[in-house]
Amino acid sequence: MSELGIVYALLGAAVAVLLSGTGSAIGVGIAGQAAAGVVTEDPSKFAKVLIIQLLPGTQGLYGLLIGFITLSKIGVLGGGLADLSVQTGLLILAACLPIGVVGLLSAIAQGKTAASSIGIVAKKPEQFGKAMLFPAMVETYAILALLISFLAVSGIQV
């Protein structure tokens, strides 16, 4: 059954991209609804609210990053599949979990925060700098998860 190793590893890459991408899509969606509301009232705030709407989108990129590194590590990209044991495959799967799960949940939370921050920009556009900071606070935890996923994936010997 040692052929399953590569399957687990690929599953890991999929989990990283899938979950964090879903989270970002939801987060950007939530923020986008708020942003669209502001722009109907005042189209001149488009650029500012767009920037805040984009903030929950980074988790998806972090997932992509881990997914890509995993793919290139197990040789899916280069053509020559690596010969992985089940244990190594599961290790890689486990390594991908942090950014997947944290990416999913933090992006949704960040989306809600971003929606509220868009409310700040709607009422007090001069407080843009502060408004941008609140979603960024949430993102810290996605960054920490990314770091652990990255260190773990690149640390596993294939």
Added chain:
Amino acid sequence: MAVLEMQRISICAMKRDRKAILEKLQSFGTLEVNHVIGDDPDFVRMDTAGQKMGFEKAAASADQALEILEKYAPEKKSMFAALEGKELIEPETGRKVQEERRELLKTARAVYDLDREHAEQLAAITKLENSIESLTPWLALDVPMKQKGTKRTSMLLGSMPGEMTLEKIYEVLAEKVPDAAGVDVHIVSAEQSAVYLAVICLKEDSAQVEEALRSEGFARPAQVWDDVPAYQKKELEGQIADCRQRIAQIEEKIRGYADQRENLKIVADYYRVRADKYAVLGQLPQSKRTFVISGYIPKNSAAQVGEYLTGKYDCAVDIEELKEDEEAPVILKNNPFSSSMEGVVESYGLPIKGEIDPTTIMSFFYVFFFGMMLSDAAYGLIVAVVCGILVHKYPRMSVGMRKSLKLFFYCGISTVVWGVLFGGYFGNIVDIVSEKFFGAKVVVPALWFVPLDEPMKLLLFSLLFGVIHLFTGLAIKGYICLRDGKLMDFFCDVVLWFMLLTGLLLMLLPSSLFASIAQMTIVFPEALNTLAKVLAAAGAIGIVLMSGRSNKNPALRIALGAYDLYNITGWLSDVLSYSRLLALGLATGVIASVINQMGSMLPNNVIGGVFFILIFLVGHAMNLAINLLGAYVHTNRLQFVEFFGKFYEGGGRPFNPFKENTKYADIKEETLS
């Protein structure tokens, strides 16, 4: 690195010079009016609210006219219009427009009236169209709708809901009014939901017939027309055509005013400036022959303004230092490099009294961290070149915009440096292109090391930079304590923490935990190890004992101290927060390589080459945009949360001088003296 020192200037002058002096002060724009004289029987204040409102209204009506003009005859604007800033006009033009100001206000009024008529005509069209719609079912009727009948008969017009057939109606009539003879029912038109009827009956039966039909839902039309419906429709259509013609005329006429746009802008600004002047005038304490104006002025221009005024008018100018308890408005003053980061500090909050301006120290860290997070030489070059060109090309852009662009210019340069250190040029474009199109893989070596290959090394450096940044913040706090002579605070809140943190760091370095992370073992001499322990222990004990020093109750004091010691976790999370320097840098690099990889999977021919370029352009543009945003947001966060958290609160009031607050155009400065 400083907050501009403020002084109070008080000018007492003759009333006859009032207008000239106020206008001069307004054009200098260096004085924030702030009166300290309270109610005094010798001084009265003029009530200028009425005039002020009049000017504001005039400015608003010119603004409105401009908006309307923009709607009918949009001004052609370039993509970078926002960067161009306000126009600069000759004083001569300004004066000419001022003389025509009444005419121009009439123009504004005319434009406004035309716009209103335009709206009314549109509303009329809608109404006429509704009428036509209600008329449509009756078009087949060839007698006027208001026709009641003949001498002996009467005609009932109305609609019935549902799919009524002629038979069914006759059935109803036969059942309910069997006596009525010779009732004649015509269906004028039928829709899915209703039929429209013309019923002719004898005059004496009409009430009964109508009652019978009404029980089945018969209702008379809401609107009855004098004429035959077909004629009526034609007439209504004629009216609509008239309205449309009038609308076209109005639009033409409004467009005809488009050449007044520039003048309207100048006149709007003129009234805006005058409204401000009257607002100030209303605050001035005035006696019978004199008036006083007082306010904050930056020290460096106080003497100059004073000399100018005393030289030209009969007036007394008094310049004094601010009182202890006075909270002065704030202007930041920094070297040309750091001043571009003033916007960042402003968005957090200006320094309050007693704080120092953190801009200069922050600016170096800012640029340093920003570059590290973006860390791609090509991206940095693009940012720097674009911002550099824009700053150079649009000299009249607003001050805030200029500062932001300069900020990104410097950050771009820093990004280039970090990109060269880490070997990132559009990710790994050089490897990919050389391998794909030229057959030989060329790797541009990193000047320092490649983060992707040695992430732990970069993580350690990130945390090290973080520790330096945080310690700098704590040191600034120490400096403020020392400057204010608070030795106790300096020792307890700064020195003890330095001891504790340095001790802990020194204990960590030789430990096996650090060795496993860094993959190298550091061995300190025994004395240093002991010193580390002593430092940490002394710091910790000191903090427990001293943090709650304001509290008299010894038990509570120790408890507060222990709680303060718990802040060590705060320091830990602050330091770990700098791991984003690594993570964001990696994100830029890896996603750039994903884009390149995607491009390189295409076949190696002309079409493949074209698509490669396409993917390259779109992909890297997106990656640059999103990582630029990320680097900006997270650099701000590191400054605001981690760095400012150590010593800076903000909350100062920005300097808001009495000046010519124009919206559209500035008038060229005439020679000062």
